[in-house]
Amino acid sequence: xxxxxxxxxxxxxxxxxxxxxxxxxxxxxxxxxxYQKDARTQHIDxxxxxxxxxxxxxxxxxxxxxxPGFIGRQHLTRHNVAFHVGDLLPRxxxxxxxxIFLCLCYMADQHSEPRASARAMSPTEPxxxxxxxxxRQPRSDVPLAKGDRRESAASATGGLPNxxxxxxxxxxxxxxxxxxxxxxxxxxxAGDVQAAYDGDPAALNCDEVIxxxxxxxxxSVHRMAHSLYQLGVPLMPRMMSEWVxxxxxxxxxxxxxxxxxxxxxxGTGVVIGETTDIGNNVKIYQGVTLGALSFAxxxxxxxxxxxxxHPTVKDNVTIYxxxxxxxxxxxxxEHSTIGGSVFVTSSVPPGSTVTFKPPELRVKTRGAxxxxxxxxxxxSTARAAATSSGLPSTAAAAALQPASATESTELMxxxxx
Numbered sequence: 001x002x003x004x005x006x007x008x009x010x011x012x013x014x015x016x017x018x019x020x021x022x023x024x025x026x027x028x029x030x031x032x033x034x035y036q037k038d039a040r041t042q043h044i045d046x047x048x049x050x051x052x053x054x055x056x057x058x059x060x061x062x063x064x065x066x067x068p069g070f071i072g073r074q075h076l077t078r079h080n081v082a083f084h085v086g087d088l089l090p091r092x093x094x095x096x097x098x099x100i101f102l103c104l105c106y107m108a109d110q111h112s113e114p115r116a117s118a119r120a121m122s123p124t125e126p127x128x129x130x131x132x133x134x135x136r137q138p139r140s141d142v143p144l145a146k147g148d149r150r151e152s153a154a155s156a157t158g159g160l161p162n163x164x165x166x167x168x169x170x171x172x173x174x175x176x177x178x179x180x181x182x183x184x185x186x187x188x189x190a191g192d193v194q195a196a197y198d199g200d201p202a203a204l205n206c207d208e209v210i211x212x213x214x215x216x217x218x219x220s221v222h223r224m225a226h227s228l229y230q231l232g233v234p235l236m237p238r239m240m241s242e243w244v245x246x247x248x249x250x251x252x253x254x255x256x257x258x259x260x261x262x263x264x265x266x267g268t269g270v271v272i273g274e275t276t277d278i279g280n281n282v283k284i285y286q287g288v289t290l291g292a293l294s295f296a297x298x299x300x301x302x303x304x305x306x307x308x309x310h311p312t313v314k315d316n317v318t319i320y321x322x323x324x325x326x327x328x329x330x331x332x333x334e335h336s337t338i339g340g341s342v343f344v345t346s347s348v349p350p351g352s353t354v355t356f357k358p359p360e361l362r363v364k365t366r367g368a369x370x371x372x373x374x375x376x377x378x379x380s381t382a383r384a385a386a387t388s389s390g391l392p393s394t395a396a397a398a399a400l401q402p403a404s405a406t407e408s409t410e411l412m413x414x415x416x417x
Contacts, residue, residue: 048105055239058095062224063217065092066186070210093179100228101171103235108167174231185223188260192219195261199283214248215264225254256290258282259315266321273310275328282313285321285340293327293345314350 020027035042043049064072065088068081076084196209196216203209209216221244225237237254245251250267252258255274262278264270266286272278276290292309308328317332319325320340325332332338333350342356364372 046109048102048109050099050102050106050235050239052239054095055099055236056243058092058099059221059224059240059243061088061092061095063220064088065182066189066220066224067210070207089179093175096178097171097175099236100174100233101167103233104167104171105165107234174228174233177231178227181227185227188223189216189220191261192216192263195263195281195283196265199263200265213267214250215267218244218248218250218252218264218267218270219258219262222252222254222256222258226256226258229254256310269322275308276310277312279313279315279317279334281316282318284319287322288319289324289326291324291326293330 035044061072065085068084069076073084193206193209193216196213197203197206200209203213221240225240228240229237241252241254248267250264250270252270252272253274253276256272256276256278258272258276258278259280259282261281263283264285265283269287270284271289271291273291278290290311290313295309296304296307298304311325311327311330311332313319313325313332314334314336316335317338318336319332319338322341323338323344324342325338325344327345329347330345331347332344333348333352335351336348337353338344338348339353339355342354344354348354366372
């Protein structure tokens, strides 16, 4: 076989296929030995594992169900839409059930056959797995309760659904509950679409929001993943959220609770942690982090996961670009505005505007001879510049200081680009 590779004006001819040759056996042995050496990065001799590719395809099919005519099949009419949904729903139901079943069997296997976990293991610890805990229960208040350990008959059925298997029964129940929640999810997403249109003067209409806005794609997938998370499904919700994270640059953990009419403008770099609570009519901009301030640990130095680690954002709050809000005890009160690039680790009362003290700007100008001339500090501060340009106050990272929780100034102008 002959290959011709062209680079600029030069051509290189390859006359023979590449062959590993006698080293093939040695390389195979070394790779397989690496599998046997560390179980954390292989899934061998075990049948139950959800499929990443099939989960991604399921997400895309669900988006078609959520936004008929916009995603997937077009030219739908009121006369044929019922046939379209009748064709789509059974496929979605079957795929959803199968992936949920595999997730439940996987967790049952983890309980019955403990193995090393990359997150839990240290050289001095016994061979146990943090994944041995079974399905999470829905969040009631703050804690994420764990329990309901079950055993699976999947090993006897080769990982296939079996009506005698508790995982099979639970997967059917969860799948039906998830599908029955689709209309409610669509209702919430309609509010999110409207919030994006109302909050962005650059939006042409709601159609453009659905077709183009990464923030809407992120919240659409989150609302589905969160539903599965609340129903106790492991693995699959995180696979869904990380797929849309890779597509949009917006990282929302499926455990985060987000209210109605939520809008992420621009979106890149937004991080919303697992135990975050966000109220209604909240608007955030690119680069915002709602994260954990610190992690509580047990007497063996392992992170304790069953407590609130991320902030609470109440109703009608706006958070501008690159603001960082940390801590499970941090509450941002209703009708508050968090300025760009601030660092908040304590609660903010309702109706507050939080900024840091703007630094002094210095501008160097050149004279007619092209040489720099001495110029006194500019009287206008970063706030004045922001006011004249329609942007909120931002500054270099070196100037950042924790904002006072009680600082209140004039209402900042809308952040528009």
